[in-house]
Amino acid sequence: MLSAKMEDYLKAIYRLERDGDPPIAPSTIAEMLDVTAPTVTSMVEKLADRGLVEREKYKGVRTTPEGETVALEIIRHHRLLETFLTEQLGYDWAEVHEEAEVLEHHISEEFERRVAAVLDEPEFDPHGDPIPSDSLDPIDDESATALSEHDEGGRLEVARVRDRDPDELTYLSDAGITPGTVLTVEEVAPIGMVTVQLESGSSVSLPDHIADAIQVRAPDTQGEDGVSQA
């Protein structure tokens, strides 16, 4: 049995592999999990002993296929829980992350199955992140681009919001920006700010770090049904 801590390390390593390239340096993991470097070294040794990561001393680690499956399982738990909390318990998307972060380590497979069934096997969580399938196949971390990379004039649909700060998320949803929102880039100010116009006509200005976190794609041309997100 894996401890919750081991699961956290595996999840962190998996996430880091998805952005930067493997092998992942211990210092990077340490920063993400807010622990010291020696702690990472010893944990990584343990994960390597269990065959969940491959370790190159003084270089870093990469997940093995088995480790990746474990990471996907935890991510599936996390995103199913986030979806469940919003859809069934009335949580706001700003609140779900913390709760899911804890519960993801403690639900049974039975719970996972039943939640997925009640939600009708959802494919995306409230932030637009893809939920790994029951078979835990590696997810294709998709081709959406950051809002900050777009010039004025483009009509875009919000695909994903990669931000977990509750205040920022609350600000965005209050402003009317969530996955599925269609908007147009109105102005790209040279001072680290982007202004977008929503379909309602209202304008919203966002600092760069938030525009970086908002991933967009060409708008859904079909009729809006709220599910055709793939």
Added chain:
Amino acid sequence: MLSAKMEDYLKAIYRLERDGDPPIAPSTIAEMLDVTAPTVTSMVEKLADRGLVEREKYKGVRTTPEGETVALEIIRHHRLLETFLTEQLGYDWAEVHEEAEVLEHHISEEFERRVAAVLDEPEFDPHGDPIPSDSLDPIDDESATALSEHDEGGRLEVARVRDRDPDELTYLSDAGITPGTVLTVEEVAPIGMVTVQLESGSSVSLPDHIADAIQVRAPDTQGEDGVSQA
């Protein structure tokens, strides 16, 4: 912050106080939690340091009011979760105990509130156990009597089933016996067995240890509405 383990000890001590009388002997706690006596001694020291139990060396422990509140909080979590799992996720009553036993330590107060709201502030869990109120007032552990104490002929309503064995619970629900079921004692055999007749007409025989676990009371004379359990 209390660890999940400390919560388990507190819950166990609280339960034991409800049956036998305080102070509770370490050996009793050890048996309930399946740990050794020295482990109990050291844990009990810690709980006493935190002011959650009072300790009389070589005698045993009793919960303080503060410890009792913590125990009630955990029991509230547990029973709300059991209710939620059956009502909202379609679990069978035989399956909920184990899942709730883990999750009770990991849900937030926010989660507790929302679950209680979705379930409409339930007062009893699927086994008929009273759910402590939000204010965590000590629960009045009620006056129902064991089915095994009744003689032939009495018409009774099942109030509570104090059994957590999944096989036994499945057997009972398959046989049509759950809280709210009205039955009549048909025969008390001198070989450690009780036979009851349900309103459907079917007879069910039960060994003494199960008849001990089934708590009954005079049937609800009002119209059946499934809630008037108090």
Added chain:
DNA sequence: CTTTTGGGTTAGATTCGTCTAATTTGGTGT
């Protein structure tokens, strides 16, 4: 080709919850 130096690892300590083995306590039985 050497030196510097940032990051990684090793060493050793700490806390938590647990164990086994040894010892102490307090009530029982004679």
Added chain:
DNA sequence: ACACCAAATTAGACGAATCTAACCCAAAAG
């Protein structure tokens, strides 16, 4: 009263996850 015994506590150890301090690579800078 005294010895005995069951139960509790103390002593000492261990694995997990963490830390700080000390040391060591290995890659970049001269």
